[in-house]
Amino acid sequence: MNRKRSQCFWKVKVKSMGKMKSKGFLINSLKGIKIMFEANPSMFLLHVFFTTVHGASWALQVVFMQKFFDAAQNFVADKIDLGTAILYLMGMGLSYALCQLMNGVDNCHALILNKSVGKRTNGLIHQSIDRLNVVEFEDTHRLDFINKAIAGSQNLVWVCLTLLDLVFFYTIYFSFMGWYLFTLKPILGLSIVIVFIPCILSKFAQILSFKKLEEQSAPIRREYENYERCMTDKEFFKETRLLGATDFFTNLYTSSLKKLNRLVFIAQLKKNLLNLILDIVTVIGYGMIIYMLFIFVMNQEISVGAFAAVLASIYRLYSFMSELVSERIGWASENVGTVENFLDFVNERNEPEKRMPRPQKVDxxxxxxxxxxxxxxxxxxxxxxxxxxxxxxxxxxxxxxxxxxxxxxxxxxxxxxxxxxxxxxxxxxxxxxxxxxxxxxxxxxxxxxxxxxxxxxxxxxxxxxxxxxxxxxxxxxxxxxxxxxxxxxxxxxxxxxxxxxxxxxxxxxxxxxxxxxxxxxxxxxxxxxxxxxxxxxxxxxxxxxxxxxxxxxxxxxxxxxxxxxxxxxxxxxxxxxxxxxxxxxxxxxxxxxxxxxxxxxxxxxxx
Ligand SMILES: Nc1ncnc2c1ncn2[C@@H]1O[C@H](COP(=O)(O)OP(=O)(O)OP(=O)(O)O)[C@@H](O)[C@H]1O
Missing domain, CATH: 3.40.50.300 (P-loop containing nucleotide triphosphate hydrolases)
Incomplete structure (x- = not known):
């Protein structure tokens, strides 16, 4: 699906997420979707339509690929004429073109939708901040909460789009593929699920381990960012230079960075080992599936077209699954806490306080x-x-x-x-x-x-x-x-x-x-x-x-x-x-x- 739009938002660092009592991805996303719909109903519905067509276009591609390969085989066996074969070729080409077109349209529309919803979420945040009592800015926990709410106003669209994509893109594609493989050969559908289970489990393990890393590294990151500011920030650097304290801060900065690098290195090492084991399992699994496909095609239990379509689809199925679990759901579950903060913050006081004009000439x-x-x-x-x-x-x-x-x-x-x-x-x-x-x-x-x-x-x-x-x-x-x-x-x-x-x-x-x-x-x-x-x-x-x-x-x-x-x-x-x-x-x-x-x-x- 290649949704590049989310990449920059995955870099948003969310601190102390683990301490937040979350109402969960589903409930918060549904509330966020309501806000998205209210912000611009027609644009929201258009987006659902584009996402559905995008999901269906991948399914269509599999069907046309099978049809084309079968047509090519039939043409070689003189069962159909060249014109019919070319028609199937065009069908396959059009389905590929539709996929690419919908990928672009869907991603581009998501950006436009984000801008439109952004106006509403920013408006809600500004209204809520305007209603705050000034003393609340003196409370660091409260400030933390407000900062996360502001981050949530920016994350809301991408978190909610994850749920929409899950329902209208991935579910459509996966359901079709499940049905397609099952109707070809029930064992094929089952084998693919078996190969994917370790992959999904390992992705979840990675998400959890990186969440833990984020919690452990947040204070160290704050520490080295502070030392860096002391050396480079406009407010600090003149005095630091005058005091000759640059080396002092460099040493502190380097030692914090070392601590952080060590944590990251251990987490990366675990992740890479896990990925290596996983790759081995996946290769063995793929090998078995390809062997089964080979046997089926040789026994003429499935057509050559079905063989080619399944072969081409296995990699896509894997990459969509991996993208959904580790990138989309991983990112969304990390950031849904900020969306919850945003929703809690804007719902704190629904009615703006009505204050009377201040009387003049009074004691x-x-x-x-x-x-x-x-x-x-x-x-x-x-x-x-x-x-x-x-x-x-x-x-x-x-x-x-x-x-x-x-x-x-x-x-x-x-x-x-x-x-x-x-x-x-x-x-x-x-x-x-x-x-x-x-x-x-x-x-x-x-x-x-x-x-x-x-x-x-x-x-x-x-x-x-x-x-x-x-x-x-x-x-x-x-x-x-x-x-x-x-x-x-x-x-x-x-x-x-x-x-x-x-x-x-x-x-x-x-x-x-x-x-x-x-x-x-x-x-x-x-x-x-x-x-x-x-x-x-x-x-x-x-x-x-x-x-x-x-x-x-x-x-x-x-x-x-x-x-x-x-x-x-x-x-x-x-x-x-x-x-x-x-x-x-x-x-x-x-x-x-x-x-x-x-x-x-x-x-x-x-x-
Ligand atoms: N944001 C804050 N959080 C906690 N305590 C604070 C905060 N701001 C001020 N204080 C405390 O409240 C007390 C009164 O502070 P305030 O700033 O009103 O004094 P001030 O007389 O105006 O001081 P100055 O002459 O230095 O401006 C001080 O003990 C101070 O440490």
Missing amino acids: IKLSNVSFSYPMTDKMALENISLTIPSGQTLAIVGENGSGKTTLCRVIMGLYEASQGEVTYGDVPVKNLSYDHTSAVFQKYCKYNMTVRENLIISQMDKPTDEAMLMDICDKSGVILKDESYRGGLNPMLGRDFDGTEISGGQWQRIAIARGLFRDSDLMILDEPTSAIDPLEETRLYNDFAKICQDKTAIIVTHRLGSVRIADRIIVLKDGRIVQDGKHSELISRDGEYKKMFESQRKWYVVE
Whole structure:
């Protein structure tokens, strides 16, 4: 059948498949087939038709081959004329041509079907990802599951096509051959089955042993891929080169690779030994079948045409059987787990959550809020009670790891509190959408797009004009007349698409401009100024205070020189609020804030 289309997908590595509780190939394939049918019913039915004709064309070829050889023998014996013999020859030629044509049509249509179904599966995956709670991305098991679901969305078509081919191609061909051989001589049908049994068993043994190999080698592969990244990845290689650590990583890489090669070598050795034994059994089996055929044809129990047709078909039967078991079913059974993940993932929540628009000009209230990240018992936030009146500028300060970023995310509703509640007015934040909220994160995105697109992406539906964008750039410290921005708002940023690479500080300013562009009633700056010098940071925060005059604003920073613009400062320590007040109040009391401020005093001129 030569279905080359699946080859590249067989290379997909599925990790920890053995740990997955699978509902099985049949049930998942049937569910997947339903999705394929719904994606494009006419194309799906056309594919079933092509596959059936393709299967039947191989059967037809066997019939025409027998007919032609019999006709040739009859022509030599003067029983039929040349015209009739040529007709049979043409019939055999046409059946061969039909086979090749259907092979091409079937494979090509499978690719087209894959594209069409791919649109639907990608759409389903994107919808499901859009519905995820952000905190789920912090859970590595959950991330693993999502990654497998994404792989499943790509594998679904090929896994389901395996079932369709099994029913509409292989079953048609094998049933015909079984019937054909049995009607010729029952012993022939039986002998072929006997020769195939060890072949099928050995293929299954190989699948199992390679599955085991995949499980054993997955952690080693991750290990050496990590060492390889440390030497070659854009993010790593400069520092690795500077540290002179390339040899160190090369040694680690080589030793992991050795471990992996050893595992693969043992598995390959077993496989080759098994194949050798199998080949011997098959050759003996073939020899016996050919001997039987010879005896039958000599005794005139079967015709010369039947002898030739069976001889030609034995190899094809074997190769189809081997292709079906080791390649198609082998690959499908390895990857059906990912399809199951995909089906589970897209069915998790059928209805998109309906969230209300976020109310504006209301107080934000946190009542006894605690939060812990997935896969850890440690509380990142503990029993936080806080009311942020509408229009207040609140600064959150504290040492590294005290919970500032986590608190911002809980306030925005990106993370749901493990205990307690966050409300906007009277409405729990979990029932609200993210509109009227703007945030610039510590780890902001560097979109490889134009300056204009980098800004307007925060609110695509907002009408813009050049002057407004220029003004926002100005307030965020994006100096468009700088060399980097030749072309004003239009130059492409980032190297991915041959754009201009700008400095870390410039990227941060672009991120701030993006945050400012979005219409918002709540604005959060989670330390987006680490790559900007302190004086420029102070200027930015002063501008920010003016922009946020009628908004609720939350700023997170380590540099206490900037927090004086805030109406109120809270100090976090180990996930708890330890101080709360204005700068002038906190500086006059002994406590965390004063300690932090004193240690930074040398940076600032204190009025
Ligand atoms: N993804 C995560 N999974 C588990 N724990 C996390 C995760 N992210 C943060 N934490 C933990 O939660 C606590 C609070 O982290 P958070 O990032 O909120 O602190 P922070 O005050 O913003 O730190 P920094 O000043 O370094 O940005 C820390 O103990 C941190 O180790």
